[in-house]
Amino acid sequence: MTLDKDKGLEMLRVMLMTRAIEERLIRLYHQGKIYGGVYTGYGQEATGAATAALAGPNDIFTPCIRNLSAHIGRGASAMDVFRQWLGRKDGPTGGRDSNVHFGSAENGVYAMISHLGAMIPVCVGAVMGRRYRGLDSVGFAFIGDGGTSTGDFHEAVNFAAVRDVPVVIMIENNHYAYSTPTREQYRCKHLVDRAAGYGIEGIRVDGNDAVAMAEALGPVVEDIRRNPRPVLVEADTMRMRGHGEHDDFSYVPKELLDAYAARDPIRLARKQAADHGWADDAAADALAGEIQSVVDDAYKAALAESRPDASTLTLGVYAGD
């Protein structure tokens, strides 16, 4: 499959927006304006952008902490993101949950819980629920290399395989789980080798190349939509910053970071946009400039918004009360 201009530019927009938001979040963190830690997907923007570009309106996403780009690709605004991080009253969770733990029922995006692996079965069930009603939904469940060691990962992949649920299990192998390198995480050569053990298909992709990923996964997504079954995808990428901004990640060899810095997904996407004739440098700069001003307006507006009212503490623990 070759990608068209609209999709190519949409992916570029999503990645630029994600990067601009996260750069601002990092700055807000160092300025002491964010309560709690800051965790970004800096350098991993391509996976969310590519999957969102392939998804249809009935599809389900369960993103993790590195996947702000999946939220943006599914329609989250910069304003939603800053309100959430700043714990504002009108944010997606109204200050009840932190950082990227937010979603949108409308966009088919679930609010993650911290427990790694726990959202994969939720994704499987949500797709089953939509398919029960006759929709053609596919799920996109994200997980890190570390998260693949959880029981939930295994249970959910096997469950989806046994019940023929069309879910793309997107493993983002960014080489580290906090400080733990992959050699202390698993013993198979590639995580995708596990697909055979589940009796499903496994595909390895370059997680920094949104265009190549979209082209490789596009036909797969359409096929599992029609012939329902899960697939395991392993996207090779790199966590370019610490686990969170508090972490100096001195345990990551500099050469490894340099190698991936040379393959930054946004730089790559801009080059491809130019090569395909979708957007030359000037057009890409203009797009980046527009996005930057949206992001700047959003964080300022969110900072000025009101905080949750403590008197609402006990409301909404139960539905229907």
Added chain:
Amino acid sequence: MIESTYLEGIRAGLQAEMREDENVILFGQDIAAFGGAFKVTLGFLDEFGPKRVFNTPISESAMIGSAIGMATQGLRPVVELQFADFGLTAVHQIMNNAAMTHYRTGIPVPITLRMPCGGGFGGGPFHSEELEGLFCNMPGLKVVYPAFPGDARGLLVSAIRDPNPVIYLENKYLYRHVKEMIPRKADPVPLGIARICRTGRDAVILTYGAMVHESIQAAERVAADAGYGVMVIDMRTLKPYDEDTVLSAVAACNRVLIVHEGCRTCGFGAELAALVAEKAFHLLDAPVRRMTAPDVPVPFAPELEKAYRPDADKIEQALMELLEF
């Protein structure tokens, strides 16, 4: 009226709701053609078909996690855990995902987790656990625990219709040990309302589950032997629990015995004792008493299990001490 066992009550409630609402679906281990470890769902596959009744791998976390996904997309999944004990392998899905989703996101999670629990039949440490205290400590869950066939049916109907995650505890000992005549129609029994099983003014027993029946027996013995009138209250729903009925009973009886099958420290009885201490201390003629299992795992051998588990004899003794305080 029809005669029903406790197990048949559960089956009838499930069947009624599945007939009523096609969004109610059922899954768990061995529940389809085999009808489940206890045969609660025997015949369901034939009646409702494989789309609504299906087996799962032995994956409690995936079962409950996927139920959350389904529930947030309009279904009302009922998950059968083969034993409540095995629900603990999925406790993060129950507590951190199901129970917290509405508070965090405003999206309701109408799931019902059926959990066969309790001992008294040599199930040993891993097939006898009483976990209600644990679940009551998880904001966002409701916890239901019927003691009678009619309530088993009606509370299950309410649990399935409730927009929240509900832990439905079904006592295995009661499955085939209790029978009663119940109306043909499966009307819901509202959650959060206790049931006064026996009236009396000398003391009140607050209890639930299998211990309701042991308590009634003990109350009858002290009536016959010593002429005391003991009220017995079946809590039926442990979260949210019926504070009003408890407090009126304390006001009427002035002596309180709390009985439950599971262990003591931080058990549900501790909550009831705290409620009485907070709100009805001035009405007491004797200190609140608890008759519970000790803080030990549920043992296997009958001599040990008998020593572990409260029963009518132990309740009677505690009752006499309370009445003659």
